[in-house]
Amino acid sequence: MQSLAFDISHTLAGGLVLISLMMLYQDRLYSLLNVFALHALVLSLSVAWQAFIQDAPHLYVTAVIALVFKAIVIPVALHRIVKQLGIHRDIESAVGIGPTMLAGMGLVALSLVLMLRVTSDADPLAREDLAFALSVVLLGLLVMVTRRNAVSQVVGFMSLENGLVLAATGAKGMPLVVEISVAFSILIAFIVIGIFLFRIRERFDSVDVSALDDFRGERR
């Protein structure tokens, strides 16, 4: 039982890393949003499994929050934003897909090496969750760095936050108050980013953030 429980949580957390890499691979905006919804779905499954094996009912609340907000509300809202803004659906990436994937693999390897060294005397479950969570966070950052479209940067930010939730649940649960406040701050951040998207769009007629460079006078 113990080993099966570990295997299932390993599978779910590993699947989360894999979906983060799939996010790097996408070159269409809508498919990126769908992959993001899948990411949140796997996250909520993973959190629910942790709640089950740690016998911590408040984590179920976290799972439900992740499911409702991140897997349903935010992707649907982003779909509508993309449709309203009329952005063209190809993602312009600053770096090509191949080098990005290689960099992503390097980041995963780095976070595994680092985390397994640092947490050598912790509980194996928490260790593995921390290692995967760090790689999900780094991959989210990589999505934000390599994409020039503001919407996909938002998606990168959200997936980074998914990694934080994974880390928090692995570490023997965190208080529910903290959990809810984090979830709501993310929601607020999402709303603010949405408003900013519309502003950027109004001013520059595009959501390509390289237009901001021109505005500041930093021509490439």
Place this chain on the structure above:
Amino acid sequence: MVVISDIIVQGVQMLLVLLLAPLLTGYVRKIKARLVRRQGASVFQPYRDLLRLLRKEVVLADNASWLFRVTPYITFAAIWVAAALVPTFATGLLFNWTADLIAIVALLGSARFFLALAGMDVGTSFGGIGSSREVMIAALAEPAMLLIVFCLALVAGSTQLSTVSHFLASSYVGLRVSLGMALVALFMVAIAENARIPVDNPATHLELTMVHEAMILEYSGRHLAMIELGAFLKLLLYVSLIACVFFPWQIALYGGGALSYTIGAGAYIVKLALAGFLLALFETATAKMRVFRVPQFLGAAFMLGLLGTLLLFVSRSF
């Protein structure tokens, strides 16, 4: 006595793969035709094609060297040996003890090397383009394949196929996300290596798309028959590789009696039929991709293999 029965079982396995290979290809073609609501040729059509080709005269280009003439036999022999090494219905056969996964990859690689050389031998432009594309695909598919091999070897503690299959059939394995990734990656590599649809379409003669066909365009008669049979065998090889590593159910163990061998053979044929059906379904559902997209496709396979290996280190680290 034991040695003789071992030799017989091994011989049965070698003949089995040789006889089943054209049938599998014919079956996949038939299912594909039925899926697009056409009648399709009989499943035995590949046998008839091979017989017809064997009866025909060989037409050689004037400037073809000896290499051009021996290549069909070399490639066929290498692929047949590789296919005989993969456990199909039973593990622990006579040759299985030499059946190292890395050796199988090397045998397939050398077959491909000779084919690429022969493609350039006559000096036509199609042969050259086919060889260069084939080598590009091989250079990307082989690292991915080796990473899959490493992933399996880390799980099972050996690169020997019999041992791997034995281990994965036991209940020690549990649930491993790495194995799932390796399975998907192996499927992608198998599609690229066998020139199946998203990567290459062997049914066309359109110069923009052909890879494998362009390379063997100059062959005729019994030489072409050998190469075609080699291609059929290679498809069977990959299907049996996937079946024996990831779905080793009902495979007969070493020293099992005739009954367990029969059950194993039956299960093997069922697995082949299922795999052929799934392959045909996949091929009718996807479109051929551009040649320049192939590196991305195989890069994804490479990434899956690497990620599977990395994840294994996490689950092994305590």
